[in-house]
Amino acid sequence: MPKIIAIHSFRGGTGKSNTTANLACLLAQKGQRVGIVDTDIQSPGIHVLFNLDPREISCSLNDFLWGKCEIESAAYDVSKMIEPQTDGKLFLIPSSIRTGDIARVLHYGYDINLLKEGYQKLTERLSLDYLFIDTHPGLNEETLMSIAIADILLIILRPDQQDYQGTAVTVEVSRQLEVPGMFLIVNKVPDVFAHEELAVKVASTYQCEVAGVLPHADEMMTLASSGIFSMQYPDHAVSREMDKIIQRITG
Amino acid sequence: MKLSAAKIILIGCGLGIVYGLLNGFSNAFLLPSAPIISLRPQIALPMIVGIIGHPLAGFITGFTGNIIGDGISGFGFWKFWNWHIANGLMGLIPGLIRYRGITRIATVREFGILQVSIILACGIGVGFAVVMDVLFLHFMIFPSSLHAWILPAFLTDVVNGFVLVPVALVLTGAILITLETRTIMMITALLIIAVLATAGSITWAVLDDLVSHQAMVRNFYIAAIVSVLLLVIGFLASIVFVRKMTDPLTKITRAAESVEKGSYDLETLDGISGRNDELGRLARVFEQMAGKVLEREKKLQKQVEELQIKIDREKQIADVAEIVETEYFRSLKEKARKFRAS
Ligand SMILES: Nc1ncnc2c1ncn2[C@@H]1O[C@H](COP(=O)(O)OP(=O)(O)OP(=O)(O)O)[C@@H](O)[C@H]1O
Ligand SMILES: [Mg+2]
Numbered sequence: 087m088p089k090i091i092a093i094h095s096f097r098g099g100t101g102k103s104n105t106t107a108n109l110a111c112l113l114a115q116k117g118q119r120v121g122i123v124d125t126d127i128q129s130p131g132i133h134v135l136f137n138l139d140p141r142e143i144s145c146s147l148n149d150f151l152w153g154k155c156e157i158e159s160a161a162y163d164v165s166k167m168i169e170p171q172t173d174g175k176l177f178l179i180p181s182s183i184r185t186g187d188i189a190r191v192l193h194y195g196y197d198i199n200l201l202k203e204g205y206q207k208l209t210e211r212l213s214l215d216y217l218f219i220d221t222h223p224g225l226n227e228e229t230l231m232s233i234a235i236a237d238i239l240l241i242i243l244r245p246d247q248q249d250y251q252g253t254a255v256t257v258e259v260s261r262q263l264e265v266p267g268m269f270l271i272v273n274k275v276p277d278v279f280a281h282e283e284l285a286v287k288v289a290s291t292y293q294c295e296v297a298g299v300l301p302h303a304d305e306m307m308t309l310a311s312s313g314i315f316s317m318q319y320p321d322h323a324v325s326r327e328m329d330k331i332i333q334r335i336t337g
Numbered sequence: 338m339k340l341s342a343a344k345i346i347l348i349g350c351g352l353g354i355v356y357g358l359l360n361g362f363s364n365a366f367l368l369p370s371a372p373i374i375s376l377r378p379q380i381a382l383p384m385i386v387g388i389i390g391h392p393l394a395g396f397i398t399g400f401t402g403n404i405i406g407d408g409i410s411g412f413g414f415w416k417f418w419n420w421h422i423a424n425g426l427m428g429l430i431p432g433l434i435r436y437r438g439i440t441r442i443a444t445v446r447e448f449g450i451l452q453v454s455i456i457l458a459c460g461i462g463v464g465f466a467v468v469m470d471v472l473f474l475h476f477m478i479f480p481s482s483l484h485a486w487i488l489p490a491f492l493t494d495v496v497n498g499f500v501l502v503p504v505a506l507v508l509t510g511a512i513l514i515t516l517e518t519r520t521i522m523m524i525t526a527l528l529i530i531a532v533l534a535t536a537g538s539i540t541w542a543v544l545d546d547l548v549s550h551q552a553m554v555r556n557f558y559i560a561a562i563v564s565v566l567l568l569v570i571g572f573l574a575s576i577v578f579v580r581k582m583t584d585p586l587t588k589i590t591r592a593a594e595s596v597e598k599g600s601y602d603l604e605t606l607d608g609i610s611g612r613n614d615e616l617g618r619l620a621r622v623f624e625q626m627a628g629k630v631l632e633r634e635k636k637l638q639k640q641v642e643e644l645q646i647k648i649d650r651e652k653q654i655a656d657v658a659e660i661v662e663t664e665y666f667r668s669l670k671e672k673a674r675k676f677r678a679s
Contacts, residue, residue: 198669198672199672202676225660227665227669230660230665230666230669231669234669234670234672234673234676235673235676245644247647250646250647250648251648251649251652251653254648254650254653255653255656255657255660258653258657259657259660259661262657262661262666262670263669263670263673264670264673264674264677266677276640278637278638278640278641279641279644280641284644287644287646288646291646291648
């Protein structure tokens with residue numbers, strides 16, 4: 087059975103899209119067939135990391151949800167991002183960035199069964215090993231769907247007070263949704279913090295395993311949201327920690 | 338160096354033979370008006386053995402070497418036994434600095450102790466030989482022996498030890514080249530050159546007449562005593578000067594190290610930052626910089642300490658309830674269960 091891994095955070099800008107893209111790339115680099123669905127319909131963004139030109143997107147997740155196309159026609163092969171190239175494959179199912187499309191989905195919503203079927207078809211037809219789901223921050227209905235469907239939920243937080251409170255709510259709600267595997271990832275952690283201690287503290291506060299503590303990387307800024315960090319800086323502490331995260335959540 | 342008793346004896350005797358052969362050789366060239374005293378640069382050897390090897394090894398080298406040397410020169414193996422012991426003492430005493438915790442010489446203080454121990458060793462060694470002579474042997478006739486034995490032995494040994502031992506210790510690495518040792522050795526070298534140049538030129542000037550004119554011989558040794566005295570006084574003075582110069586630097590270095598370690602021990606700078614010279618300025622600038630670093634560090638530390646994960650549990654429960662107690666959530670939960678069962 088392919089695994090559905092949802093990445094979520096209570097607040098925005100924690101690094102969901104970034105972490106999703108990197109983990110997916112690293113898995114594909116190891117020879118896996120990996121898909122990414124951008125369910126952040128309100129503010130899609132992950133396509134930017136894969137240098138996917140919006141004009142190339144003739145068919146998006148939105149189109150699938152309205153029955154305008156098959157889910158696999160909304161899947162774009164972005165395996166060229168994998169470095170070095172392996173047998174692995176990487177597909178991205180983007181959300182539409184057109185305001186009309188966005189408003190329409192937000193207004194009518196969509197059905198969880200449809201989404202679930204879509205994921206099933208997608209994983210079958212592209213013979214995926216893993217399907218990553220990038221989400222919109224907060225706990226709106228669509229996001230709750232993604233959590234409900236996931237086999238593994240990765241909740242990202244930054245080490246600051248506002249994130250701590252929201253994460254507590256997210257963790258509890260996800261528990262009630264009986265997600266089989268739940269992990270926390272602490273991101274953008276300043277170097278002065280004792281990372282190990284932070285991991286222990288976070289794990290005990292939320293009674294939830296911490297899959298990794300990612301340091302704040304200035305290089306991430308210079309990359310300016312284009313390109314996949316772990317592919318361009320494979321030896322960076324962030325990339326190495328991401329590798330560990332993969333081992334923890336897949337092993 | 339930690340050596341076993343057997344090794345100490347072996348090294349002592351082995352180098353004793355070397356020392357003895359050198360003595361036998363140099364005894365062929367006796368000092369003016371001295372019947373058994375020669376200029377012996379090799380006196381540094383037992384001292385070095387004592388310092389680098391072991392004090393007892395130094396003693397054995399000096400002791401056996403003097404026996405061998407006297408034997409070779411036909412003075413008789415045991416006749417001047419008091420001088421054998423005197424040579425042994427000259428090897429033993431400098432080696433005792435290790436019991437003051439000095440194994441490698443890195444500071445002005447340590448270098449000073451080394452050189453003073455060499456002077457003491459010569460004083461005590463020669464003094465011992467003289468006392469033994471007075472008590473038991475009666476070879477010496479005062480005051481003529483003063484010029485014939487005592488002063489020639491003491492003066493040459495002091496100068497040779499003073500100059501050659503540091504050279505050997507630098508070569509073997511027992512003296513570390515630090516700012517402090519470099520400065521004190523440079524000044525010591527200048528001092529030695531100045532004093533010896535004066536003494537040497539006097540010697541040269543009167544050399545022809547030395548043997549024939551007793552009065553001149555006496556003057557020669559008086560000049561030599563004055564030279565050595567100047568050397569010693571100059572040395573002690575330069576220790577004070579160099580320490581005045583290097584102490585602040587050492588303290589600033591220590592303060593820098595304390596910043597590196599994170600203990601911020603800046604009190605050592607108190608006396609220095611008041612100085613009007615470059616070192617005072619350096620200390621002040623350093624204090625300011627360290628202050629800024631400390632401030633930043635404290636700020637960061639505070640941030641880390643503030644890293645207490647506080648969660649308002651009541652608010653959490655209320656927020657969770659607001660979500661999970663909706664009809665939507667209940668049906669979602671049902672559906673999720675079904676997915677997972679299938
Ligand atoms: N470890 C890190 N070090 C430094 N910058 C980071 C790190 N992780 C993410 N960022 C930066 O943070 C910004 C937000 O990242 P990202 O878009 O992945 O967050 P997000 O959670 O998906 O945001 P949104 O909620 O808007 O979707 C990006 O500019 C990214 O480069
Ligand atoms: Mg995002």
